[in-house]
Amino acid sequence: GLAGLQSYKFGKTATLPLPEKRSITPYDVLEDNKKQGLHTLFLLDIEKEEERYLTADRAIEYLLDLEEELERKVYTGDTLSVVVARAGSEDPLVKADRCGNLIGRGFGRPPHILIVPGKLHFLEAEALEYFADAPKEVVEEYVKE
Numbered sequence: 001g002l003a004g005l006q007s008y009k010f011g012k013t014a015t016l017p018l019p020e021k022r023s024i025t026p027y028d029v030l031e032d033n034k035k036q037g038l039h040t041l042f043l044l045d046i047e048k049e050e051e052r053y054l055t056a057d058r059a060i061e062y063l064l065d066l067e068e069e070l071e072r073k074v075y076t077g078d079t080l081s082v083v084v085a086r087a088g089s090e091d092p093l094v095k096a097d098r099c100g101n102l103i104g105r106g107f108g109r110p111p112h113i114l115i116v117p118g119k120l121h122f123l124e125a126e127a128l129e130y131f132a133d134a135p136k137e138v139v140e141e142y143v144k145e
Contacts, residue, residue: 002094003082003115004127011038016059016114018045018052027066030116031074037119037144044112053110056083060099060114075099075116080142082115082132083107096132096139119144 001007011033014026026042033040044054054062063075077100085093085107093107117124120142128134 002084002087002092004131005039005124009039010041011036013041015043015045016054016062018054024066034118039118040116042114055110056107056112056114057103060103080117080138084113094132096128096134098138117142
C-alpha cells in the first residue's frame with residue numbers, strides 16, 4: 001500500500017466511530033492485534049448525508065481518550081501511527097510519527113485512515129521513513145528482532 005506496510009501483517013480491521021457513537025471495540029481490536037505483533041487498520045467514520053468525517057487528528061485523540069480511561073497501555077502519546085489521507089486520489093498524503101506528534105499537523109481534506117503498526121520488518125521501517133517521513137529513531141523501536 002501507500003505506506004509500504006506488508007498486507008499479510010495486518011490483523012483485524014476496525015472502524016473508529018464519530019465521538020458521539022462512542023465504542024471501546026476499536027481499542028480492544030488494537031490491543032488484540034498488538035499482542036500478536038500485527039498492524040491495525042482503522043477506517044474512520046463518515047456520515048455522508050451530513051458531510052461529517054472523522055479526521056485522523058480526532059481519531060488519534062479518540063484513542064488517547066480511551067487509553068486515559070482504560071489505562072491498558074495500548075495507545076499512548078508515543079505510539080507509532082500512520083495517517084493516510086485521500087488514498088486513491090491524485091493527491092494522497094502519508095505521514096507517520098508518534099501519535100502525539102501527529103495531532104494538529106493537519107492532513108487536508110478527508111477521507112483519512114489511521115494505521116497503528118505492530119512489529120515491523122526492516123523493509124517496512126525503511127518504507128515508512130521514505131514514504132511517510134517517519135523519524136528513523138521512532139520506527140526503529142518497532143523493528144522485530
